[in-house]
Amino acid sequence: IQLTQSPSLLSASVGDRVTLSCKGSQNINNYLAWYQQKLGEAPKLLIYNTNSLQTGIPSRFSGSGSGTDYTLTISSLQPEDVATYFCYQYNNGWTFGGGTKLELK
């Protein structure tokens, strides 16, 4: 399964609602996770099984989707959310998307 993330670069302002997309080449059956990677750090799990929030992750992060189309939403962008975000499917093999780099406008 191939994963396509869009956009590859997103500029937004503090307080904005931000939506990141991840599209699979086949049905992912909700086995989709999202990671945040800040510069120089290891990735951190945010969301798993499409919409389950990992322990300790702020509630402004949420996930949704089904079939081949999935979304990560940040309800109110904070400065510390500047990072690259990756989606990952574990339904059929294991594949990462190419990433969305989120920056402040």
Add this chain to the structure above:
Amino acid sequence: AVQLVESGGGLVQPKESLKISCAASGFTFSNAAMYWVRQAPGKGLEWVARIRTKPNNYATYYADSVKGRFTISRDDSKSMVYLQMDNLKTEDTAMYYCTAGRELGYWGQGVMVTVSS
């Protein structure tokens, strides 16, 4: 707290071998599938290998890009997972992360492997 600590990275020449290690603590290692994920400089994440648990016969899986060259293994008695990398290529240059759990919930800090002549 869960900790994954990688070691063994370095600079090697093409066609050489290298074995990297990951020491796990803070969770029941023997119950967890373990993975290696890599990231080339300035690039995205690439899933590399997976090893299942003893009840699943320590089954292993590999990305096509490393199949036949890399071998993942584990030692439950030491809570260690390894990646033996043979016939290394320049395109294997990357930060290698050890991760745990089906959703890759835990990550190490990574170890750098550079393949260059």
